[in-house]
Amino acid sequence: MNIQVLGCSGGLSGDNKGGSTCIQLNHNIVIDAGTGLNQLSLAQMHQIRHVFLTHSHMDHIAALPTFLSNQYGSEHLPVTVYAQAHTLEKLKTNIFNGDIWPELSSMTEGPEAILQFNEIHPGECIELEGLEIKAFAVEHSVPTVGYSVKSQGKHFVFPADTIAGTQLTEQLNRLGHIDTLMLECAFPDELLPVAEKTKHMTPGLLERALKSLEQQPDELWVTHLKPSYENDLRETLVANPPHKNTVVL
Numbered sequence: 001m002n003i004q005v006l007g008c009s010g011g012l013s014g015d016n017k018g019g020s021t022c023i024q025l026n027h028n029i030v031i032d033a034g035t036g037l038n039q040l041s042l043a044q045m046h047q048i049r050h051v052f053l054t055h056s057h058m059d060h061i062a063a064l065p066t067f068l069s070n071q072y073g074s075e076h077l078p079v080t081v082y083a084q085a086h087t088l089e090k091l092k093t094n095i096f097n098g099d100i101w102p103e104l105s106s107m108t109e110g111p112e113a114i115l116q117f118n119e120i121h122p123g124e125c126i127e128l129e130g131l132e133i134k135a136f137a138v139e140h141s142v143p144t145v146g147y148s149v150k151s152q153g154k155h156f157v158f159p160a161d162t163i164a165g166t167q168l169t170e171q172l173n174r175l176g177h178i179d180t181l182m183l184e185c186a187f188p189d190e191l192l193p194v195a196e197k198t199k200h201m202t203p204g205l206l207e208r209a210l211k212s213l214e215q216q217p218d219e220l221w222v223t224h225l226k227p228s229y230e231n232d233l234r235e236t237l238v239a240n241p242p243h244k245n246t247v248v249l
């Protein structure tokens with residue numbers, strides 16, 4: 001498994017590195033379609049056939065409409081977008097509605113058929129090209145799933161945007177040994193009330209979530225730092241790493 005984090009910022013980062021959430025699992029599968037997707041060349045974008053969405057928030061879908069339009073002319077159509085019913089419905093109603101962007105999800109015949117939606121349910125496992133991709137429900141401000149990805153004996157887990165709590169602990173414990181856990185940390189501890197309201201992590205909550213696990217992952221990737229607090233969060237996480245193998249992305 002050669003995972004590439006194309007973007008993992010919790011917003012518009014104001015630098016030229018990465019972008020918002022997009023994780024490439026192999027040459028044709030990504031999780032989320034944030035602006036990090038723009039790290040790929042056009043030829044690489046044409047290879048992408050499967051997009052697994054965690055939830056409907058803009059920083060996770062921002063590049064999806066323009067990415068799909070880039071697919072005209074690609075040889076490998078359609079692109080399948082996997083998401084929960086809530087996310088698919090919001091995309092149809094608010095994005096692919098003929099006003100903001102063409103109604104791509106209704107164009108199912110002929111050369112315009114570049115997109116198909118595939119509803120997924122928490123607990124469902126999809127096998128694609130030697131990867132086992134399993135969705136699991138997490139607690140966020142809109143219906144959200146994380147993904148567990150197994151391939152070649154390795155286990156990568158991305159709980160997406162979420163807050164520490166019983167649901168996250170139970171889901172992660174159920175998944176067994178994790179090689180790489182990619183957990184978010186959006187706000188500093190001083191903004192705990194905002195984190196609680198928006199269902200995100202702070203360094204303190206991240207530490208609490210890790211301590212609640214029956215088994216520690218081999219390594220922790222920390223993501224989704226909100227740009228306004230990024231420097232502060234990096235300092236805190238480097239000074240007090242929540243795990244012995246912590247990488248702050």
Ligand SMILES: Nc1ncnc2c1ncn2[C@@H]1O[C@@H]2COP(=O)(O)O[C@H]2[C@H]1O
Pocket residue numbers: 010057059141161194197198226
């Ligand atoms: N009360 C709030 N205070 C600060 N930021 C907020 C508030 N509500 C929503 N947001 C922002 O809106 C964003 C929506 O996407 P996120 O959940 O990633 O993160 C959220 C926050 O960055």
